[in-house]
Amino acid sequence: MVENSETTILLEDTNSNLTPPVSEQTVAIENPAQGKSSQKLTPTIVVEENITTTASEISPKNNFHQISLTDTVSQIELTRGREFASYLGKNISKRTATAANIRNTLSSVAKIGIKPAIIYVSAQPNYLQLQLFLPNGKPVVKSIKKSREEVMKVAKKFSNQIRTPSQLDSHDYLSNAQKLYQWLIAPIAEELVANNINMTIFSMDSGLRTIPIAALHDGQQFLVEKYSLGLIPNFTLTDTRYVGLNGSQVLAMGASEFPAHANQTPLPAVPVELKTIVNNLWQGKSFLNQEFTLENLQQQRSKEKFRIIHLATHGEFHPGSADNSYIQFWDTKLRLNELRQLRLYSPQVELLVLSACTTAVGDEDAELGFAGLAVQAGVKSALASLWYVSDTGTLALMTEFYQHLSKRPIKAEALRKAQLAMLRGDVHLENRHILRNGNQHLALPLELVREGKRDLSHPYYWAAFTMIGSPW
Numbered sequence: 001m002v003e004n005s006e007t008t009i010l011l012e013d014t015n016s017n018l019t020p021p022v023s024e025q026t027v028a029i030e031n032p033a034q035g036k037s038s039q040k041l042t043p044t045i046v047v048e049e050n051i052t053t054t055a056s057e058i059s060p061k062n063n064f065h066q067i068s069l070t071d072t073v074s075q076i077e078l079t080r081g082r083e084f085a086s087y088l089g090k091n092i093s094k095r096t097a098t099a100a101n102i103r104n105t106l107s108s109v110a111k112i113g114i115k116p117a118i119i120y121v122s123a124q125p126n127y128l129q130l131q132l133f134l135p136n137g138k139p140v141v142k143s144i145k146k147s148r149e150e151v152m153k154v155a156k157k158f159s160n161q162i163r164t165p166s167q168l169d170s171h172d173y174l175s176n177a178q179k180l181y182q183w184l185i186a187p188i189a190e191e192l193v194a195n196n197i198n199m200t201i202f203s204m205d206s207g208l209r210t211i212p213i214a215a216l217h218d219g220q221q222f223l224v225e226k227y228s229l230g231l232i233p234n235f236t237l238t239d240t241r242y243v244g245l246n247g248s249q250v251l252a253m254g255a256s257e258f259p260a261h262a263n264q265t266p267l268p269a270v271p272v273e274l275k276t277i278v279n280n281l282w283q284g285k286s287f288l289n290q291e292f293t294l295e296n297l298q299q300q301r302s303k304e305k306f307r308i309i310h311l312a313t314h315g316e317f318h319p320g321s322a323d324n325s326y327i328q329f330w331d332t333k334l335r336l337n338e339l340r341q342l343r344l345y346s347p348q349v350e351l352l353v354l355s356a357c358t359t360a361v362g363d364e365d366a367e368l369g370f371a372g373l374a375v376q377a378g379v380k381s382a383l384a385s386l387w388y389v390s391d392t393g394t395l396a397l398m399t400e401f402y403q404h405l406s407k408r409p410i411k412a413e414a415l416r417k418a419q420l421a422m423l424r425g426d427v428h429l430e431n432r433h434i435l436r437n438g439n440q441h442l443a444l445p446l447e448l449v450r451e452g453k454r455d456l457s458h459p460y461y462w463a464a465f466t467m468i469g470s471p472w
Contacts, residue, residue: 073097073131073139073235076120080203080234087368088322088376089337097235099139105240107135109472112242114228114410116199116471117192118235121184123148123205132188134195142187152207154179156362162212162459163361163387173459177217185216185223192227199228199412201471203235209367210359210386212463214419222459224419228412230471233371239380242472243350245307245409250284251300252277253292254312254355255330264328267356268447269391270312273398276442277310281402284308292330298342307350312398315357315384317369322376325369327354336369336376345378351411352377354384355394374469381411381471385464392448393461396427396434399442401465412471419462429454 077097106116120131128144128151158176161167185192192200200223202213209231214224223229232238252274258264274286284306287296292313300306311327318324322337334342344352352374360366374382383401385394400418408414421427427436430453434442456462 073099073102073120073133076122076131076203077234077236081236083206084233084237084368084372084375087365088372095236099133102133102139102235103135105235106133109242110135112244112410112472114199114413114472115196116201117195117197118201118203118232119184119188120203121205121208123151123208125149128183130184130188132191134191134197136195140188140191144183144187146183148207151183152362155208155211158215159210159212159361159386162215162463165390165460168458168460173215174217177215177222178219180211181216181218181223184213185218189218197227199230199471201230201232203232204371206364206367207362209371210361212386212459213466214416215459215463222423224416224423224463228410228416228471230412230467230469231371232469233375237372237375238469240470240472241380242470243307243348243380245350245405245411248307248350249304250277250282250308250310251297251304251306252284252286252310252312253288253297254310255289255292255328257289258328259331262328262331262333264314266447267312267314267391268445269395272442272445273312273355273395274310276395276399277402281399281406282308290330294329294332294334294342297329301347305347307348308353309344309349309351309379310353310355312355315354317357317359317366319360319363319365321365322369325366339376340378343378349377349379350381352379352382353398354382355398356388357384357386358388359386370466371468379469381467381469383411383415383465383467386466387464389461389464392429392434392444392454393422393456395442395444396429396456397422397462397465399434400427400436410472412467415465415467419465422456422462423459425455425457428456 074097102118106118109116115135117135118133122129122131125148126145128146130142130144132140132142154176158173158180161170161173161176167173204211213231214222214229216223254267254270254274256268256270257266271288274288278284278286285300314328316326317336323335325336326333327339359370370384370386373384374380389397397418400421401414404417405411405414408417421436427434429435429444432444434444
């Protein structure tokens with residue numbers, strides 16, 4: 001059991017700005033949140049939204065510690081917006097954030113079956129602060145007496161434990177998964193359950209943006225078993241307008257091998273990945289190896305309106321400036337600072353998928369690139385992996401994702417369904433095939449064939465994949 005010292009604050013809001021309405025397409029989504037939190041009720045303080053207040057004269061018997069409420073949502077938004085603007089090299093902020101317009105955005109997607117909440121996580125030197133925004137009611141702030149140093153240390157160890165293939169037979173990660181759950185989720189668990197939340201969206205502080213949040217654990221369940229999950233840089237940099245994906249085209253491109261000068265390892269599952277997505281699961285076009293060029297991508301987009309772009313290739317987010325990170329095309333590296341030049345916002349791409357990415361653990365520059373991917377690309381949403389997952393694991397998850405997306409066109413929910421299929425053993429490897437519910441689903445390339453059965457339930461196989469930007 002991890003002990004928390006918490007303060008709860010309710011923030012008043014007065015702004016009533018509205019966000020654009022969502023389309024009338026409707027989709028039913030289950031509410032997977034189960035159980036009740038054992039967190040004790042805490043005293044509350046009511047303050048106005050943009051006023052700096054210090055809770056310093058509260059009786060010690062109430063278990064409050066001294067905190068400064070200088071990090072209102074507007075200040076957090078401004079600070080994080082500047083972080084991403086500095087890294088990406090431009091002023092990219094488009095709007096302001098208030099408790100009211102965040103709440104209006106969250107409530108506007110109820111008609112497509114979503115009940116989302118946004119959680120701002122701020123790691124201060126001496127305490128961890130959570131700001132929870134719900135579709136209805138006042139925002140709630142909780143402060144946990146855990147230092148930034150301790151939180152960062154546990155987060156880094158947790159990420160390294162999950163992403164290391166040599167630890168696939170170990171469950172040592174669970175201790176840190178449960179610590180992080182107690183710090184990041186347990187303090188607000190009652191509010192999430194009471195408001196029937198079925199999707200949680202995180203805006204993380206620096207150092208925390210590459211946590212595999214789906215693998216946090218409450219002692220009985222992973223977080224992904226309770227909620228659909230999303231990661232945003234902040235609210236103001238996220239295009240939250242909903243457009244359904246039914247009837248849309250996918251442009252799927254990738255490489256199974258690369259020229260010698262590219263110095264990249266082969267990705268033998270890519271031909272099957274592209275063929276399965278385009279021929280079996282989604283309408284569109286696919287291009288492999290020598291046809292996977294920047295010029296061809298731009299030519300194809302000039303001919304047809306592809307609302308999904310799928311790139312099955314290496315993508316690496318490195319320390320340092322944005323030009324150190326890249327997406328590998330057949331004959332060239334597209335640097336992250338050049339990504340905007342593709343103009344994926346005209347016409348608007350709803351979803352960019354990068355199926356073979358990796359990000360440096362604990363590096364604040366690398367995580368800015370990862371968390372800011374959708375913003376920099378000019379797309380509404382991006383699905384990318386935090387580390388290189390095995391070729392077969394990636395193939396299994398991606399085919400599951402597109403299958404669920406075709407049935408239930410909510411991006412984060414489709415990802416959750418794919419992750420659950422792997423976690424629960426509905427999808428696994430056996431006798432040279434990916435099996436789905438016991439039936440032969442996909443024959444594996446010869447380079448990947450292994451006799452026997454392989455379980456894909458370890459978080460290494462599914463927790464890396466993260467929905468960035470708009471989760472719907």
